[in-house]
Amino acid sequence: MATSVRSVLLRGLDVLPVDVEVDIATGQPGFFMVGLAGGSVREARERVRSAVRNSALPWPPQRARMTVNLAPAEARKDSGGLDLAIAVAICLDQAGAAAPPEAAFLGELSLDGAVRHVDGVLVAARGLARRGVRRLFVPAGDAAEAALVADLEVVACRTLQEVTGHLLEGLPMPSFTGGVADVAEAVAVDDLAEVHGQAAARRALEIAAAGGHHLLMTGPPGSGKTMLARCLPGILPPLTRDEAIDLAQVGSVLGELEPGRPLSARRPFRAPHHTISMAGLVGGGSGLARPGEVSRAHHGILFLDELAEFDPGSLQALRQPLEEGRVSITRSGGSVTYPARFMLVGATNPCPCGWEGDPVKACRCTPAAVDAYQRALSGPLLDRIDLQVRVSRAPLEALSEEPTGEGSSVVRERVAAARGRQLQRQGHLNAALTRAELRRLTGIRPEARRALERWSSARGLTARGFQRAWRVARTVADLQASDEIFEAHVLEALGYRVADAAAA
Amino acid sequence: MPRPPEPEDLRARGRWPPPPGRRVAIVGSRRPSPYGEAVAERLAADLAATGVIVVSGLALGVDAAAHEGALAAGGCTIAVLGTGVDIVYPRANADLAARILAAGGALVSQFPDGTPPQRANFPRRNWAIAALSDVVVVVEAAEGSGALITAEAALALDREVMAVPGSVFSPLSVGCHQLLRDGAGLVQNARDVLAALGAQQEVLDDPLKPPASLGLEAPAGGRDGLLQHLSDALMTEPGTLARKLGLPLPEIMSRLTALEMAGAVGRRGAGYVRLAPGGISRAGVG
Numbered sequence: 001m002a003t004s005v006r007s008v009l010l011r012g013l014d015v016l017p018v019d020v021e022v023d024i025a026t027g028q029p030g031f032f033m034v035g036l037a038g039g040s041v042r043e044a045r046e047r048v049r050s051a052v053r054n055s056a057l058p059w060p061p062q063r064a065r066m067t068v069n070l071a072p073a074e075a076r077k078d079s080g081g082l083d084l085a086i087a088v089a090i091c092l093d094q095a096g097a098a099a100p101p102e103a104a105f106l107g108e109l110s111l112d113g114a115v116r117h118v119d120g121v122l123v124a125a126r127g128l129a130r131r132g133v134r135r136l137f138v139p140a141g142d143a144a145e146a147a148l149v150a151d152l153e154v155v156a157c158r159t160l161q162e163v164t165g166h167l168l169e170g171l172p173m174p175s176f177t178g179g180v181a182d183v184a185e186a187v188a189v190d191d192l193a194e195v196h197g198q199a200a201a202r203r204a205l206e207i208a209a210a211g212g213h214h215l216l217m218t219g220p221p222g223s224g225k226t227m228l229a230r231c232l233p234g235i236l237p238p239l240t241r242d243e244a245i246d247l248a249q250v251g252s253v254l255g256e257l258e259p260g261r262p263l264s265a266r267r268p269f270r271a272p273h274h275t276i277s278m279a280g281l282v283g284g285g286s287g288l289a290r291p292g293e294v295s296r297a298h299h300g301i302l303f304l305d306e307l308a309e310f311d312p313g314s315l316q317a318l319r320q321p322l323e324e325g326r327v328s329i330t331r332s333g334g335s336v337t338y339p340a341r342f343m344l345v346g347a348t349n350p351c352p353c354g355w356e357g358d359p360v361k362a363c364r365c366t367p368a369a370v371d372a373y374q375r376a377l378s379g380p381l382l383d384r385i386d387l388q389v390r391v392s393r394a395p396l397e398a399l400s401e402e403p404t405g406e407g408s409s410v411v412r413e414r415v416a417a418a419r420g421r422q423l424q425r426q427g428h429l430n431a432a433l434t435r436a437e438l439r440r441l442t443g444i445r446p447e448a449r450r451a452l453e454r455w456s457s458a459r460g461l462t463a464r465g466f467q468r469a470w471r472v473a474r475t476v477a478d479l480q481a482s483d484e485i486f487e488a489h490v491l492e493a494l495g496y497r498v499a500d501a502a503a504a
Numbered sequence: 505m506p507r508p509p510e511p512e513d514l515r516a517r518g519r520w521p522p523p524p525g526r527r528v529a530i531v532g533s534r535r536p537s538p539y540g541e542a543v544a545e546r547l548a549a550d551l552a553a554t555g556v557i558v559v560s561g562l563a564l565g566v567d568a569a570a571h572e573g574a575l576a577a578g579g580c581t582i583a584v585l586g587t588g589v590d591i592v593y594p595r596a597n598a599d600l601a602a603r604i605l606a607a608g609g610a611l612v613s614q615f616p617d618g619t620p621p622q623r624a625n626f627p628r629r630n631w632a633i634a635a636l637s638d639v640v641v642v643v644e645a646a647e648g649s650g651a652l653i654t655a656e657a658a659l660a661l662d663r664e665v666m667a668v669p670g671s672v673f674s675p676l677s678v679g680c681h682q683l684l685r686d687g688a689g690l691v692q693n694a695r696d697v698l699a700a701l702g703a704q705q706e707v708l709d710d711p712l713k714p715p716a717s718l719g720l721e722a723p724a725g726g727r728d729g730l731l732q733h734l735s736d737a738l739m740t741e742p743g744t745l746a747r748k749l750g751l752p753l754p755e756i757m758s759r760l761t762a763l764e765m766a767g768a769v770g771r772r773g774a775g776y777v778r779l780a781p782g783g784i785s786r787a788g789v790g
Contacts, residue, residue, distance in 0.1 A: 197743055198743065199741070199742060199743025199746055199747075199753045200741065200742045200743055200753065200757065200774070203753050203757070219774060350773070356773070357739070357772060357773025357774065358675075358773060359674070359675075359738055359739060359773065359775075360673075360675065361675065362646040362647060362675035362676070362678070364648075366534070367535055367564050367565070368594065370535075390771075390774035390775075391774055392741060392773060392774035392775070451765070454765060455761075458765070476754070480754075487758075488754075488755070488758040490758075491757070491758035491759070491761040491762050492754050492757040492758040492761065494761045495742070495757035495758065495760060495761045
């Protein structure tokens with residue numbers, strides 16, 4: 001008689017349910033694993049054998065021929081997470097017991113029979129629950145992750161012995177009731193109250209936060225671009241529970257969640273260095289791609305300092321996530337899609353030496369070098385950044401004074417109100433307004449529209465640039481709780497369109 | 505130290521030798537402020553109107569503004585190139601070069617035809633500019649600017665060196681102010697240059713009138729003096745304007761854009777500068 005036990009493999013944020021079948025028969029003795037097992041699954045033979053024996057459980061006799069099949073056979077399997085299911089299937093088969101209905105097993109085994117952490121438990125639990133699994137056995141340390149999924153009974157497993165005792169002898173094994181972990185509170189470290197001056201940049205930050213617009217800051221070294229960017233999480237509303245779960249899925253795949261506390265309301269703020277590889281930025285790796293920084297920044301901020309220094313190919317690869325809010329990566333093991341809806345905040349020097357436009361220090365670059373530097377940033381990427389603002393150094397004497405600007409909490413309230421208006425009106429933020437929505441929903445007054453048209457024709461804006469300015473104007477109006485876009489809103493919005501002004 | 509080329513070494517396109525007359529070189533930063541650009545253009549125009557031939561280097565910025573000013577006044581202007589005369593560098597000035605030739609001016613070079621732009625050649629070209637001129641006027645030069653090499657060459661060649669003062673806050677003023685401190689002639693308007701050339705008084709303005717202003721008239725507009733708080737040489741940040749005028753930043757931003765669309769202000773770095781009314785359209789927007 002063959003026994004079949006359910007387990008699962010990750011395919012990005014999707015899952016591939018795997019049936020682990022065991023048959024113990026007579027014949028040429030051995031322990032055979034079939035079904036396109038990758039390296040880590042072939043090694044499972046050794047782990048499972050030791051774990052079963054060291055748990056004082058019976059192992060099939062020497063002369064038995066044992067075959068483990070992993071179905072579906074055509075998909076390559078490379079995960080230690082199948083260990084528990086294989087061991088359970090062997091034990092059930094020997095005892096002649098049936099596998100529990102609607103249950104699945106996930107976990108790696110140590111040689112002494114302990115059940116070890118595996119990455120991606122949250123993703124696995126979600127996928128299995130959608131496919132009718134009602135009871136999921138997971139490593140004890142990962143139970144809090146799995147418990148985030150509704151309608152799923154989670155059983156926290158510490159040892160193999162505990163699991164077989166429960167299945168074969170009916171020993172009690174309570175379902176995990178650690179409570180659905182509450183969302184860890186967001187603590188903003190950097191506060192706008194600490195920023196000196198920079199009135200225009202602060203305002204651009206507020207508009208970007210309110211409308212979800214991408215932002216580019218250009219300014220000399222030491223002008224506080226990084227500090228300003230770091231203030232962004234503090235003026236954004238905390239993650240909703242759904243957003244936090246979305247983000248936790250990425251962390252789950254990467255195994256980066258805090259054990260027992262998988263959810264955080266904190267907006268992610270990712271600031272990869274400009275030497276990062278394309279795989280590190282958008283995701284990649286061998287076999288199946290792992291999520292990159294763009295997915296770690298899901299629902300949060302991707303801050304790229306020294307934007308012009310990034311590999312042009314990597315910046316090109318940002319186009320899909322910028323447009324679609326997700327990223328698809330194909331590797332030998334198949335194609336996976338990860339969420340990547342982030343606010344891009346770029347920072348760059350205005351020229352190679354950094355001092356172009358500075359009122360005190362002279363720039364040493366040739367005009368051609370400045371042009372080339374700024375052109376390197378232009379094109380498709382810049383075309384997708386709604387807001388661009390120049391930042392200057394605060395005078396040294398100002399740094400010794402107390403900054404006088406508003407704190408993050410004040411700004412956050414305005415941002416939250418403006419976001420609320422947008423969600424109520426169109427169900428998403430202004431950054432994602434389509435052309436049809438702009439025409440239908442945004443209530444632009446005739447004189448405001450004329451100002452927009454005058455600007456676009458004077459600067460030869462593309463249709464895309466025109467809409468971009470329109471969206472920003474909509475956000476400016478929302479910050480003022482205005483249903484209509486007035487001319488002043490358009491004019492202010494155009495003040496944060498540096499690239500257009502330069503194109504004149 | 506480079507030496508000026510002998511006249512027979514020069515290759516020229518256009519009218520060469522040039523018509524008789526005094527020659528004034530106007531040189532300066534390749535990235536001047538709107539102020540510097542306006543000064544160069546206005547000065548060149550006023551000088552050309554009196555028959556002076558304006559010499560410059562066909563570079564971006566002050567050089568181009570000087571050539572433009574001379575052309576606008578219907579004058580003759582000479583561009584001294586650092587490349588072969590068959591190559592126009594930078595390419596952005598190809599149209600300007602064509603108009604110089606069309607207006608009876610000349611492009612000259614001490615380098616053989618086909619010489620591409622090479623860093624080392626430009627200081628030598630600066631010597632040629634000085635050699636071809638009676639007076640060298642420097643308009644906006646930061647520390648280490650190539651225009652200062654021209655001034656040095658002029659001194660070595662016993663030419664008169666003059667400089668236009670700028671804002672003491674601007675890095676672009678450092679070179680000119682150093683020249684002035686070292687005894688260069690002060691240029692406030694074309695009359696100062698003509699006086700240095702020893703030109704006759706009748707070509708000059710009525711001396712009883714205040715000197716023709718090179719300073720820019722404040723354009724009308726700005727209900728409460730937004731423009732009065734803007735300089736034409738140094739950028740002012742929107743936040744500073746908001747503080748000075750006691751107005752909220754969003755209002756300042758929208759009014760600045762309105763002025764920008766009207767061509768009264770332009771962006772520079774993180775702030776805005778006032779633009780000359782009419783005139784310097786290249787720095788203007790809209």
